[in-house]
Amino acid sequence: MIRHATAAVLLLGLAAPAQAYKVFVSNERGNTVTVLDSDTWEVLAEFPAGNRPRGITVAPDGSELYVASSDDDMIRVFDPNTYEETHTLPSGPDPELFVLHPSGNPLYIANEDDNLVTVTDVKTGQIVGEIPVGVEPEGMGISPDGKTLVNTSETTNMAHFIDTETFEITQNTLVDQRPRVAQFTADGKLLYVSSEIGGTVSVIDPATGEVLHRISFEIPGINPS
């Protein structure tokens, strides 16, 4: 995934149950969100989403769409049906990617320029925590039980494991250069972290922080660079 790629989320069509999904795509350079139909892949709508929209996700009940407006230093909240902005949430400076707690609250936001993860309560609109992490925080993952938050830092090259009760870092795992996405398996037993420049995916045991395996994508006889 290259830097200027878009982020996307899926939302089941609310108006017509058992029908197509809506796909919401944030356009970092276009300052909009594009809505696609997941069956026809037609563009249903495109609406303004502030300056440099990047991180994007939807509430578990489908009631709210969250978009990180990076250059506005805030999260914009939209109605997924009308595409109207309902309110904004504080995010700390330069929010990039974020992840929502499985319960739908709070939102954990990577502040890329300030080496922070900001925790925002989406109901009260208050910042409830700031967690110092490594240089250029990017990827955000959360365990299915909501107890462990993982942030990746692109210049520090670590996956930081954060206790969502205490907001303290419980362990740090060194991975390859420029880690981007952190994703738990559905059973929470493994964590995958992709490294953009290292060209690998680290498979990590969340219980110990140990790297169990590194998946590489080199093709024998083909020089990746």
Place this chain on the structure above:
Amino acid sequence: MLRRVAALCALGLAAAQPASSAEVRAAVLRVDYPGLLPISRLDLPPEDLGFAGAELATEDNATTGGFLGDTYAVHDVAVAPEEAQAAFDQLVTEGYGIVVVLAHRDEVLAFADSAPEGMLILNAEATDESLRGEDCRANVLHVAPSERMLTDALAQFLVWKRWERWFLIHGSHPEDLALAQAYEASAEKFGATIAEEREFEDRGGARVTDTGQAQVQQQIPLFTQDARRHDVVVAADASDVFAAYLPFQTWDARPVTGSAGLRPVTWHPAHESWGATQMQNRFEALAHRPMREEDYQAWLALRVVGEAVTRTRSADPQAIRDYALGPDFEVGAFKGQPLTFRDWNGQLRQPILLTDGRITVSVSPQEGFLHPVSTLDTLGLDRPESKCTAFGGGAE
């Protein structure tokens, strides 16, 4: 903001850390050579040139080090050339084992040859080919690209454009002639032709002040008149004497490249790809000015150190050097691929940006230039051509 983060780090991280820790003290030694003012006042050197990049790297390293119990400190020294050796000796006396040097060839060599056993020097400025060849030193790693890496980077782009007939204009100083030779060698390597070659003699005198613009507008067309058919002008002006005057003033309507127009660089403040926007933001928040090549190269030198310390858990300069030259080392530096060292001469492999000063026009190596080991080794002299023997290898 930074102070607050640092304080929070100390609180937040007590939970999880290994017992061993590294204490890294590095120095940055910048030699300020006397010279005329640059042709463009946009190029006036800021007082913290290079140092600001080193400071950012030290902050980056310290943030990472905070998670491991490692600490980083940097000490800046700026001196005139006649005091350079004394300043270096003083750093040795003060126990600095890692020194980033922003200086010319002669000073780099003198430092390397006077350094005690076990010291590591990182060259963040000098591009001379000889420092990577016959004059290479085992205690020097080159973060700055070599001249041939830069000229090959431009040559690949020009050949990709099929601009294969070059009008090479070089200055009259020894550094200009060396740069012209590098362009000649790059032309030969990639199949371009020097259709015309002229020397722009430095007669001293005024820059673009007072009647300067009028003079330039008269003189440059005359100087470039009646050149043999060419696709592009390549300027070799290491001394900043004339190249900036060439664009739009040449007799023939041809693009200018090299020391003006389209330039091969390691960094410029509009570079945004591969996460570079974040680097620009962080640097500008720290230094309150755009980031220059010297800043990037000093940053990169200390990030090489930080990366080696983080992975080896050692602050020993020799351990850092050996790891940097080894097969496991790589560092991300906003160039879209990991950077590694050539183990035969201590040169950092790196893509080179081509910029018009406003945007990144292209990045070399260009597609289609192949190499059995790394396409980055299509830039600069390759292992079989190397005259360096201090790294236990070399061709001869």
